[in-house]
Amino acid sequence: MSAPLNTSSVWRDLQQHRQSWEGVTLRQLFQDDPQRARNFSAEACGLYLDYSKHLIKPETLRLLITLARARHLEERRAAMFAGERINRTEGRAAFHVALRAPKGHVMRTAGVDVVPEVHKVLEHMAAFTRSIHDGTWRGATGQPIRKIINIGIGGSYLGPEMAWKALRAYRHPGMELGFVANVDGATFTDVTAHLDPAETLFIVSSKTFTTLETMTNAQQARHWVTSALGEAAVARHFVAVSTNVEAVEAFGMDTGHMFGFWDWVGGRYSMDSAIGLSTMLGVGVEHFTAMLAGFHAMDNHFQTAPLEQNLPVLMGLLALWYNNFWDAQTLAILPYAHDLARFPAYLQQLQMESNGKGVDEDGHPVVVDTGAIIWGEPGTDGQHSFYQLIHQGTRLIPCDFIGFCQPLSPLAEQHELLMANLIAQAEALAFGKTAEELRAEGVAEALVPFRVFPGNRPSSVLLGDRLDPHTLGALVALYEHSVFTQGVIWGIDSFDQWGVELGKVLAQRIVAELQSTARHPHDASTAALLQRYLQRRGS
Numbered sequence: 001m002s003a004p005l006n007t008s009s010v011w012r013d014l015q016q017h018r019q020s021w022e023g024v025t026l027r028q029l030f031q032d033d034p035q036r037a038r039n040f041s042a043e044a045c046g047l048y049l050d051y052s053k054h055l056i057k058p059e060t061l062r063l064l065i066t067l068a069r070a071r072h073l074e075e076r077r078a079a080m081f082a083g084e085r086i087n088r089t090e091g092r093a094a095f096h097v098a099l100r101a102p103k104g105h106v107m108r109t110a111g112v113d114v115v116p117e118v119h120k121v122l123e124h125m126a127a128f129t130r131s132i133h134d135g136t137w138r139g140a141t142g143q144p145i146r147k148i149i150n151i152g153i154g155g156s157y158l159g160p161e162m163a164w165k166a167l168r169a170y171r172h173p174g175m176e177l178g179f180v181a182n183v184d185g186a187t188f189t190d191v192t193a194h195l196d197p198a199e200t201l202f203i204v205s206s207k208t209f210t211t212l213e214t215m216t217n218a219q220q221a222r223h224w225v226t227s228a229l230g231e232a233a234v235a236r237h238f239v240a241v242s243t244n245v246e247a248v249e250a251f252g253m254d255t256g257h258m259f260g261f262w263d264w265v266g267g268r269y270s271m272d273s274a275i276g277l278s279t280m281l282g283v284g285v286e287h288f289t290a291m292l293a294g295f296h297a298m299d300n301h302f303q304t305a306p307l308e309q310n311l312p313v314l315m316g317l318l319a320l321w322y323n324n325f326w327d328a329q330t331l332a333i334l335p336y337a338h339d340l341a342r343f344p345a346y347l348q349q350l351q352m353e354s355n356g357k358g359v360d361e362d363g364h365p366v367v368v369d370t371g372a373i374i375w376g377e378p379g380t381d382g383q384h385s386f387y388q389l390i391h392q393g394t395r396l397i398p399c400d401f402i403g404f405c406q407p408l409s410p411l412a413e414q415h416e417l418l419m420a421n422l423i424a425q426a427e428a429l430a431f432g433k434t435a436e437e438l439r440a441e442g443v444a445e446a447l448v449p450f451r452v453f454p455g456n457r458p459s460s461v462l463l464g465d466r467l468d469p470h471t472l473g474a475l476v477a478l479y480e481h482s483v484f485t486q487g488v489i490w491g492i493d494s495f496d497q498w499g500v501e502l503g504k505v506l507a508q509r510i511v512a513e514l515q516s517t518a519r520h521p522h523d524a525s526t527a528a529l530l531q532r533y534l535q536r537r538g539s
């Protein structure tokens with residue numbers, strides 16, 4: 001067993017190095033090194049990362065990279081790309097990188113080259129998509145399908161919804177997508193409110209095909225379709241995406257219209273698998289393929305670029321630097337792109353489900369803090385809400401600003417304003433405004449303390465040219481591998497999610513109590529809540 005992470009010599013070196021930051025300012029660092037912006041920037045797959053406004057010096061990076069090497073990041077990365085069972089608690093590979101491997105590449109897990117199977121499913125998805133688009137596939141009454149509703153939750157929802165919004169400019173004409181995730185009946189009613197069953201297709205997306213929310217909503221959808229079009233309509237209005245053939249059959253769905261994937265694809269790493277069927281239907285085969293190419297390009301970069309210029313590694317190390325050495329609790333994701341409005345929510349599952357772990361891979365309690373809390377809103381909305389705290393509050397909140405040089409909206413002038421704000425916010429956070437500057441501007445002395453901006457607040461700026469499918473794929477893969485980098489250093493299993501189980505089990509027990517006279521022993525608070533609910537729920 002290796003020594004605890006926080007007693008390793010490089011960890012201690014980093015702690016000591018952190019002490020040397022007292023009194024150091026980004027203003028000074030930029031003054032001292034005119035090349036700082038160039039030295040602390042890197043580019044890959046159309047994404048430019050400026051990380052010069054971080055609280056780092058060359059020595060910081062050197063130590064962080066030494067830490068990554070000491071924790072065998074390169075070997076673990078090789079193990080992931082070799083299809084090894086790196087998800088130890090579930091005894092599986094985490095082989096999402098194989099989902100975007102081009103045809104002809106060989107990627108083996110458990111001795112099997114999975115690329116041919118992956119492409120078989122992609123071809124099935126493409127044929128289905130084309131048949132919907134060209135009207136060969138029609139609904140039970142002969143009407144073309146125009147509305148696609150993805151029923152799924154967690155990893156079977158967040159990626160497709162995020163991508164549908166992100167690729168708004170690339171939507172296939174005439175197609176509309178909707179998403180039903182929450183078990184709250186209001187979601188289903190809201191999404192289907194103005195839909196015509198005759199032109200609506202449901203994709204029931206669930207890796208396990210056992211998830212309560214998804215199965216409940218799928219039954220609801222079935223009822224909604226059959227009460228309008230009859231039982232025979234199910235075959236024309238439902239398809240399934242799952243790894244569980246038996247459960248799909250048991251649900252009464254035609255497995256000929258099932259799109260499969262594999263247990264080596266984690267839910268939150270599945271938007272580029274058949275779980276992306278709604279995305280493909282929404283934006284078309286070519287754009288989906290371009291998105292996969294973007295994922296693959298970033299995989300290649302992650303696999304081959306030296307750690308010092310490796311975007312996912314750098315982003316992972318920076319996140320870890322604040323998490324473990326600056327007591328930062330959170331990371332703000334701030335896309336300056338309306339179309340990326342759901343990107344922070346997508347990253348919440350990716351990062352918090354992956355790295356929200358309190359024991360290491362050997363089952364021992366971790367000795368350092370792990371995954372940060374991820375949150376955020378698109379700019380400039382956030383500026384008029386929570387940025388106050390980021391600029392002048394007492395907490396250190398590292399920020400990821402994400403923006404694009406070319407607008408997708410025809411309102412190009414507004415894009416200038418948007419991007420000016422992004423650049424200005426990163427500048428203001430880093431360099432702030434001193435009391436002297438305020439006085440020189442004639443600010444009344446009594447107001448000076450309130451108007452000081454301390455600066456030294458770190459941020460990354462990620463700039464792409466356009467938010468196109470390729471860039472989106474690269475962006476998602478960038479964060480996937482950044483999460484991996486952090487998980488490897490902490491020594492945790494980033495690919496399991498046992499923490500979601502207990503609530504599910506308890507909910508099932510409580511459902512039984514609400515639907516019958518069965519009673520289970522509960523603590524006083526839970527019992528009182530149940531009792532109040534039962535008394536007041538109405539008949």
Ligand SMILES: O=P(O)(O)OC[C@H]1O[C@H](O)[C@H](O)[C@@H](O)[C@@H]1O
Pocket residue numbers: 153154155156205206207208209210211214267268353497500
């Ligand atoms: O795709 P499914 O099997 O329906 O799972 C949907 C989601 O629910 C689970 O509880 C997990 O927390 C997620 O990782 C998963 O993405």
